Amino acid sequence: MSTTRLLLLGVVRIFQPAYGYQLRRELITWDVQHWANINPGSIYTGLRTLAKHGFLEELEEGAGRKPGRTSYKLTADGESEYFTLLRKALWSVDGFRPDQMQAALSFLWSLRRDEVVAALESRVVQLEQRMKAEPFSERQIVEDPSTPDHVVEMFRISAARDKGELEWTQAFHTRVTEGAYSFAGEPPTWQPAPGTFPYWNVIPDPPD
Incomplete structure (x- = not known):
């Protein structure tokens, strides 16, 4: 929601x-x-x-x-x-x-660069902490006799997402700190091509 x-x-x-x-x-x-x-x-x-x-x-x-x-x-x-x-x-x-x-x-551009950089650094720490705890969580699942053995794969797919997001977040943080993209209070680095949004001036009838 x-x-x-x-x-x-x-x-x-x-x-x-x-x-x-x-x-x-x-x-x-x-x-x-x-x-x-x-x-x-x-x-x-x-x-x-x-x-x-x-x-x-x-x-x-x-x-x-x-x-x-x-x-x-x-x-x-x-x-x-x-x-x-x-x-x-x-x-x-x-x-x-x-x-x-x-x-x-979709909306990071409405925040200032320093906040985005700080938030990405916080996400890196959170993801590293999650990955540090993952081997112990996996061991608990494997050693629990009441848990079906396939359940560990549900945990492992989530761990794989964490690893991929950590790699992306670190790379994204580098790009932002080096000046990529534009954020609040900065001159825009991208403008829509002329005529890209002409339909905003025309209000079509909604679908049936």
Whole structure:
């Protein structure tokens, strides 16, 4: 749920005010239905839920409530919640929820470089600690007579993810400290090609 909330708040923050159908289409181009396990049809429900909780403001088009004709922008509470979720995803390692870091990567540019560097250093330490403890956790599983022998492979696949993430985090940290990418308060290093986003000026009818 926190990953979904971060993605919805983050994409609204980029394009606000934006219509639900636009936001849904944008998130689908990020393939969130695959790596974040978000059903595209639930995006509208998620936006309405965030509005109900005071994180988004709904801006109606006309007097009616046509599907896809409500636009959204972040409230002050939504802005605060966005940064809370982003920092939680960046600073915390959860081997069973790799989607959290995937979502954080989508919005790291809204943090300053020094915080990103510090968070990556913290993630390296957390991952190293997890890997140091893994042999003992594996031994406990293997030696427990009440645990089926195949269960250890579930642990080993998680350990393999930790190893791969540690290698990536160390390399990513090096790239960021050497000046790669742009972050809050810095001149952008990337600009969309002219004409990339012309469809944001056209509000299509939502699908049937």
